Amino acid sequence: MRKDSDWEKELKQKPFRRSSFTPQMMRQVEQELEKRRPSRTSLWGRAAGITALGLMLIAGGAALERSEWLNGLGLGSAPFAKAPLDVEQSGEAGTSPAPQKPEVAFPLKNENGETAGSVSIPLSVVEAKLAIGQPENDSIPDVPQMTFALTANEAQSLQAVLMHRPDDGTGYVLLVPRAWKVQQSWIGATGSVGVDFVNPDKPGDPTMQDPGSPGERLLYRETFSGGDVAARIGTYFPDHKAWAEEQGYGVLSYAGVQFRSLYVNEGDETGFSRYDWTQQGKGTVVSGAAYYSQKSNNYTFRKLEMSLEGTAYTQTADVILRFFEANEGAQKVEASKPKPMNSISNSQTEEMNP
Amino acid sequence: MAQDSIETAAMNEGDLRSIMERYGEDVWNYLYIMTRKHELADDLTQETFIRAHRHLGSYRGEASMKTWLLRIARNRWYSYRRLAFVRKVTLPGHLPEPQSWESAEETFLNDELASEVWRIVMRLPLKYREILMLRAHYELSMEELAHALNISLSAAKTRLQRARRQAAELWEKEREGRG
Numbered sequence: 001m002r003k004d005s006d007w008e009k010e011l012k013q014k015p016f017r018r019s020s021f022t023p024q025m026m027r028q029v030e031q032e033l034e035k036r037r038p039s040r041t042s043l044w045g046r047a048a049g050i051t052a053l054g055l056m057l058i059a060g061g062a063a064l065e066r067s068e069w070l071n072g073l074g075l076g077s078a079p080f081a082k083a084p085l086d087v088e089q090s091g092e093a094g095t096s097p098a099p100q101k102p103e104v105a106f107p108l109k110n111e112n113g114e115t116a117g118s119v120s121i122p123l124s125v126v127e128a129k130l131a132i133g134q135p136e137n138d139s140i141p142d143v144p145q146m147t148f149a150l151t152a153n154e155a156q157s158l159q160a161v162l163m164h165r166p167d168d169g170t171g172y173v174l175l176v177p178r179a180w181k182v183q184q185s186w187i188g189a190t191g192s193v194g195v196d197f198v199n200p201d202k203p204g205d206p207t208m209q210d211p212g213s214p215g216e217r218l219l220y221r222e223t224f225s226g227g228d229v230a231a232r233i234g235t236y237f238p239d240h241k242a243w244a245e246e247q248g249y250g251v252l253s254y255a256g257v258q259f260r261s262l263y264v265n266e267g268d269e270t271g272f273s274r275y276d277w278t279q280q281g282k283g284t285v286v287s288g289a290a291y292y293s294q295k296s297n298n299y300t301f302r303k304l305e306m307s308l309e310g311t312a313y314t315q316t317a318d319v320i321l322r323f324f325e326a327n328e329g330a331q332k333v334e335a336s337k338p339k340p341m342n343s344i345s346n347s348q349t350e351e352m353n354p
Numbered sequence: 355m356a357q358d359s360i361e362t363a364a365m366n367e368g369d370l371r372s373i374m375e376r377y378g379e380d381v382w383n384y385l386y387i388m389t390r391k392h393e394l395a396d397d398l399t400q401e402t403f404i405r406a407h408r409h410l411g412s413y414r415g416e417a418s419m420k421t422w423l424l425r426i427a428r429n430r431w432y433s434y435r436r437l438a439f440v441r442k443v444t445l446p447g448h449l450p451e452p453q454s455w456e457s458a459e460e461t462f463l464n465d466e467l468a469s470e471v472w473r474i475v476m477r478l479p480l481k482y483r484e485i486l487m488l489r490a491h492y493e494l495s496m497e498e499l500a501h502a503l504n505i506s507l508s509a510a511k512t513r514l515q516r517a518r519r520q521a522a523e524l525w526e527k528e529r530e531g532r533g
Contacts, residue, residue, distance in 0.1 A: 007525045008518065010471040011490035015387065017466050021378035021399055026371060029403045132401065189401035225396045
């Protein structure tokens with residue numbers, strides 16, 4: 001065997017001029033570890049919840065109601081949720097009435113923007129799959145009181161989806177077109193968040209081999225990885241492109257993207273943008289919104305994007321993106337406090353038990 | 355290595371930070387050479403240290419800290435590859451990625467690669483890139499190589515020989531092209 005040749009000796013030197021593992025990335029690791037550290041309260045709460053769950057399963061509780069609600073979820077042992085979420089409403093005339101689907105109320109506003117009363121829309125729950133780690137909190141959090149107002153027309157086209165994180169028990173609320181179904185939802189290894197929905201009437205090419213046929217989709221992403229955040233800030237906030245490239249991160253360019261409602265706060269700590277991506281001959285094919293924060297305790301990039309064919313969902317997309325803007329992303333929901341054993345409700349703890 | 359034995363003590367916040375400062379660049383470089391994707395290398399590097407923090411109890415000091423971390427990094431990469439295959443075949447994606455993703459990586463390589471030899475390495479197939487980097491850059495012994503790659507010593511020697519031969523051929527072609 002030949003000994004080291006001259007060219008091979010050069011491999012002793014570093015491959016890259018600069019280190020790409022930044023202090024921000026180290027901070028992300030530390031923050032992620034801090035987030036995953038189980039508190040004493042959550043350990044006791046989990047023990048209490050598991051014991052109560054066992055008792056209720058033996059008793060038989062509300063198993064029928066639970067199975068009706070979970071029928072459409074079909075969450076199996078695959079790495080990611082794969083079955084569509086069925087939110088079809090009530091049963092046929094003459095049969096027993098279908099169990100009431102959960103709903104969430106929003107302030108009702110008229111066309112002049114004046115609010116009075118409330119309007120309810122269906123609420124579905126999706127459990128995110130964890131890329132690593134084990135579930136630590138299976139309690140579905142309570143959806144807080146909504147402050148984002150909807151008109152009656154808008155409400156008819158929407159559903160609310162609560163994505164539950166089984167690692168820390170928190171959740172995210174998104175508005176989604178009512179008929180659309182979940183494709184996948186996950187929490188990545190570094191805490192990144194993702195959930196995808198598809199219009200079952202226009203799913204496009206499921207293999208994604210045909211870029212000309214993406215179908216109608218909604219995707220939501222949150223990322224905390226330093227390089228990822230910087231690259232996306234540079235992509236979705238054109239004034240920050242040079243800054244992102246100076247950090248050494250590849251910035252994308254999408255031909256045909258129009259940015260509107262672009263603003264950042266004083267100091268550039270946070271920013272929001274709306275964008276529409278048009279393609280020749282097809283009109284607007286993507287409508288999206290992006291938010292970033294570079295605050296030391298909240299370094300993140302969030303994006304919600306809808307790919308559309310035609311104009312049927314234009315108004316619905318606008319409401320969904322305005323909800324994103326109002327909440328600077330999906331509406332974050334705090335984890336429920338662990339409840340005493342004898343007051344844990346059937347409807348919450350049983351539903352997400354696989 | 356004597357210095358590495360210091361790090362076998364209980365890993366608290368300060369230790370984790372010092373280990374990341376010391377080995378973060380090595381782990382990232384390894385993962386970038388393997389993945390050829392900047393953001394994926396970011397994610398997998400962070401995942402490597404998260405996992406290392408959790409499993410420090412199993413680190414017995416038989417291999418150097420660097421070798422141990424590279425082994426975790428390797429496992430993370432191969433786990434990702436397996437799941438990526440599942441995602442690709444079972445789940446529809448969303449928007450098509452524009453071609454500029456690839457050009458962003460090319461820009462990074464053009465700007466940051468320290469030498470032409472590393473450019474040659476980046477063109478090799480994955481298993482040859484990996485073994486050359488681990489041997490020539492991280493200076494793993496043949497026994498450490500075989501253990502890290504989970505292959506026999508003779509298989510490691512054969513693979514290294516083939517990797518060197520292919521790299522040498524590419525290097526010669528590169529020099530002829532310039533000459």
